[in-house]
Amino acid sequence: MMTTLGCALLPTFSPRQYLSIARAADDAALAEICLWEDCFSESGIAAAGAVLASTTDLRVQLGVLPVPLRNVALTAMEIATLEGMFPGRLEPGIGHGVQSWMAQVGVRAASPLTLLREYATALRALLAGERLTVSGRYVSLDDVALDWPPLTAPPVISAATGPKTLRLVGEVADGIALDGGNGLTKLRTAVDTVRAAYDDAGRTDPFKVVISVPTATGPGAAERVQAWLPNWDLPSDAPEEYCVWGDSAEEIADGLRKFADLGADTVNVQPLESEPDPVALVGFLGREVRPLLV
Structure with a gap:
């Protein structure tokens, strides 16, 4: 059974579109909106703050903040500030970042896995109100604690694709975020890998699986899906592996239920870049599709 239906808003959409789409999602009772931070498009923190201030119930899943770009103390401060203003409505995500982009700005790590491990561990501890002194390869903190830690620490999820990162996320994060290029087969593998690492670490705390699913409806939906696949270097002979499309809410x-059945706790519909009316799409999802998935 699907627990959450949301919308993933890629940075291919202009910042000018964000608030109208977010308000429509809120009005239609979608549970969350996933915002991206990509180089060199929108800032995730800035966008999250604006969306939270412009909506009432919508949760913002912030995916993902590239850890080489951000000092962990600053990230903790930003998350704690938003959590203090909008309790329970922010779900931050972190990740390696696209390595070529990290190289462009001079912050590419020699060991992305080591950085992510140190960063996730420190970030979760700071958000839990701990005072830290650590001296790692990448993360160094000397007697650092937040003055205003969240009353309840938000879960920190992490993006991952490769098996080593998937296992690491199962050890040190509160959930896994998978983008729209993964599909059903990769979702199944990812769930098995992170759950095994979670179990091996002896964990019993909550852990969630989030996936974005490219989706189209209305006139020309199938054709728009076929045109979208090459943009993500995905094969065109099995679009149902990655995408959902159709004329009806049913x-x-x-289509979305297939992803939930493989272990996705949250399925965020990802409008295609060619989506002619994303405001109407999120309204349709909330009012017509969501009731069929509870």
Whole structure:
């Protein structure tokens, strides 16, 4: 059973579109909106703050903040500030960042796995109100604690694709975020890998699986899906592996349910870059598709 239906808003959409789409999602009772921080598009923290201030119930899943770009203390401060203003409505995400982009700005790490491990561990501890002194390869903190830690620390999820990062996320994060290029087969593998690492670490705390699913409906939906696949270097002979499309709420719900059945706790519909009316799409998802998935 699907627990959450949301919308993933890629940075291919202009910042000018963000608030109208977010308000429509909020009005339609979608649970969350996933915002991206990509180089060199929108800032995730800035966008999250604006969306939270412009909506009432919508949760913002912030995915993902590239850890080489951000000092962990600053990230903790930003998250704690938003959490203090909008309790329970922010779900931050972190990740390696695209390595070529990290190289462009001079922050590419020699060992992304080591950086992510140190960063995730420190970030979760700071958000939990701990005072830290650590001296790692990448993360160094000397008697650092937040003055205003969250009353309840938000879960910190992490992006991952490769098996080593998937296992690391199962050890040190509160969940896994998978983008729209993963599909059903990779979702199944990712769930098995992170759950095994979670179990091996002896964990019993909550852990969630989030995936974005490219989705189209209305006239030309199938054609728009086929045109989208090459943009992500995905094969065109099995679009149902990655995407959902159809003319009815039932068709969309049936397609999304396949991802939930493989272990996704949250499925965020990802409008295609060619989506002619994203405001109408999120309204349709909330009012017509969501009731079919509870």
